[in-house]
Amino acid sequence: MGKVAVGAAVVCAAAVCATAALVVRHRMISSRKWSRAMAILKEFEDKCGTPIVKLRQVADAMDVEMHAGLASEGGSKLNMLISFVDNLPTGDEEGLYYALDLGGTNFRVLRVHLGGKDKGVIGQEFEEVSIPPNLMTGSSEALFDFIAAALAKFVGSEPEGFHPPPGRQRELGFTFSFPVRQTSIASGTLIKWTKGFNIEDVGEDVVGELTKSMEKIGLDMRVAALVNDTIGTLAGGRFYNQDVVAAVILGTGTNAAYVERAHAIPKWHGLIPKSGDMVINMEWGNFRSSHLPLTEYDLALDAESLNPGEQIFEKLISGMYLGEIVRRALFKMAEEADFFGDTVPPKLKVPFILRTPDMSAMHHDTSSDLKVVGNKLKDILEISNTSLKMRKIVVELCDIVATRGARLAAAGILGILKKIGRDTVKVGEKQKSVIALDGGLFEHYTKFRECLEGTLKELLGDEAAETIVIEHANDGSGIGAALLAASHSQYLGVEES
Numbered sequence: 001m002g003k004v005a006v007g008a009a010v011v012c013a014a015a016v017c018a019t020a021a022l023v024v025r026h027r028m029i030s031s032r033k034w035s036r037a038m039a040i041l042k043e044f045e046d047k048c049g050t051p052i053v054k055l056r057q058v059a060d061a062m063d064v065e066m067h068a069g070l071a072s073e074g075g076s077k078l079n080m081l082i083s084f085v086d087n088l089p090t091g092d093e094e095g096l097y098y099a100l101d102l103g104g105t106n107f108r109v110l111r112v113h114l115g116g117k118d119k120g121v122i123g124q125e126f127e128e129v130s131i132p133p134n135l136m137t138g139s140s141e142a143l144f145d146f147i148a149a150a151l152a153k154f155v156g157s158e159p160e161g162f163h164p165p166p167g168r169q170r171e172l173g174f175t176f177s178f179p180v181r182q183t184s185i186a187s188g189t190l191i192k193w194t195k196g197f198n199i200e201d202v203g204e205d206v207v208g209e210l211t212k213s214m215e216k217i218g219l220d221m222r223v224a225a226l227v228n229d230t231i232g233t234l235a236g237g238r239f240y241n242q243d244v245v246a247a248v249i250l251g252t253g254t255n256a257a258y259v260e261r262a263h264a265i266p267k268w269h270g271l272i273p274k275s276g277d278m279v280i281n282m283e284w285g286n287f288r289s290s291h292l293p294l295t296e297y298d299l300a301l302d303a304e305s306l307n308p309g310e311q312i313f314e315k316l317i318s319g320m321y322l323g324e325i326v327r328r329a330l331f332k333m334a335e336e337a338d339f340f341g342d343t344v345p346p347k348l349k350v351p352f353i354l355r356t357p358d359m360s361a362m363h364h365d366t367s368s369d370l371k372v373v374g375n376k377l378k379d380i381l382e383i384s385n386t387s388l389k390m391r392k393i394v395v396e397l398c399d400i401v402a403t404r405g406a407r408l409a410a411a412g413i414l415g416i417l418k419k420i421g422r423d424t425v426k427v428g429e430k431q432k433s434v435i436a437l438d439g440g441l442f443e444h445y446t447k448f449r450e451c452l453e454g455t456l457k458e459l460l461g462d463e464a465a466e467t468i469v470i471e472h473a474n475d476g477s478g479i480g481a482a483l484l485a486a487s488h489s490q491y492l493g494v495e496e497s
Helices: 002-046 052-071 138-155 206-216 231-239 295-304 311-318 318-335 356-363 371-381 388-421 440-444 446-460 476-487
Strands: 096-100 106-115 123-130 168-174 182-183 185-191 221-227 244-250 254-262 277-281 432-436 468-472
Touching: 002 185, 002 388, 052 388, 052 446, 096 138, 096 476, 106 138, 106 476, 123 138, 123 476, 138 185, 138 206, 168 206, 168 318, 168 476, 185 206, 206 221, 206 311, 221 231, 221 318, 221 476, 231 244, 231 254, 231 277, 231 446, 244 388, 244 440, 254 311, 254 388, 277 388, 295 318, 311 318, 311 388, 318 356, 318 388, 318 476, 356 440, 356 446, 356 476, 371 388, 388 432, 388 446, 432 440, 440 446
Parallel strands: 096 168, 168 221, 244 432, 432 468
Antiparallel strands: 096 106, 106 123, 182 185, 244 254, 254 277
């Protein structure tokens, strides 16, 4: 072999060795980075842990806070608002009732025809109306004038058979999903406008404002009940099933309402209602306890939110936030473990870019190559060429966040059942207790729903679990409000000639 050939062979061998060393080094770095990513995942999973013991502590804390909130105003992080709803529907209501559902940039007007005993809802029509942007930042008078005009138009298009007899007013249930200090079943003072509304005048009675606007245009309609969507859900549930004791909304936000014995409300100074009952709007999204499993991601999300220190329970369990928690954990993996390559994908830095419906789609991906996960990462976060191993980690993150949320929601429900003494079976008693649930998160996120239901059974134990039923109740903010107008009608008990 010539000198040149030997030299070339030596150079080649050196190059091969160097390449091999680089490959080994790259593998070591990759392995180290992968280990770091796994460590972040493992730590997150541990911090989100919800063993049964912890869930029982959360349920006990919910029960304690409920007592404190009922004892005095401001006595708890739970407002435990008195709704003044003391008559829930019986299922025997009949006649035509209306509902107005105002909770965002659109509102709905509904007409619900109730058939009386065993007949239920025999007809319903509704219309959805968009609120012009200029009215969202104008005066409340202009907004209510616009709403009254839409109501008048809706009523004006009715066939003659729907007209009330002479001297009888149409009656309306008003779902108003903004913070209100309720003063009676049909009056409440607006605390503040939210959800993109920026109307200066607050402190007005919202029912009084709407009534003035209806009177101006000669619309003879009485607001019989002012409610929020959670109480509407409770009413809708009770109409179909007299065993309904509470309602929970799990959607973009979350809340719960339940039926309390009026004499168990120390801060209630009015007369004890005939029914002996009072519906309490818990505003449970604001629940807080040292037993809640908070992670660094939750603390950062809260600190950067519009309402730091508020709605902590909501930030752990509701649809508005679940996808964002997953994004924050992924961001840490990208930043500290180069999970998606050498640079952090720019889109991953955008708060709330990963919505809970997208998280749900990834969590429910059953394809062998997790194609849905790959497509979501590509379409939303502009991250392409993800390996199956990476996609599996993303699914695992979704599972950790959804499981924690669902299990905490179940613990909250157990807290309510404890408060009203329905968490155990009394000797010789087999009374059913039904919880009406509504909201997009509960309805569409199957794994969340199944985990919540399974956890509640686990917490209650076999015997008590047989007496507790979770039912999906639909459209509490619409039909529920019309039903409350019926159960609080001024014509109840008045014989018609």
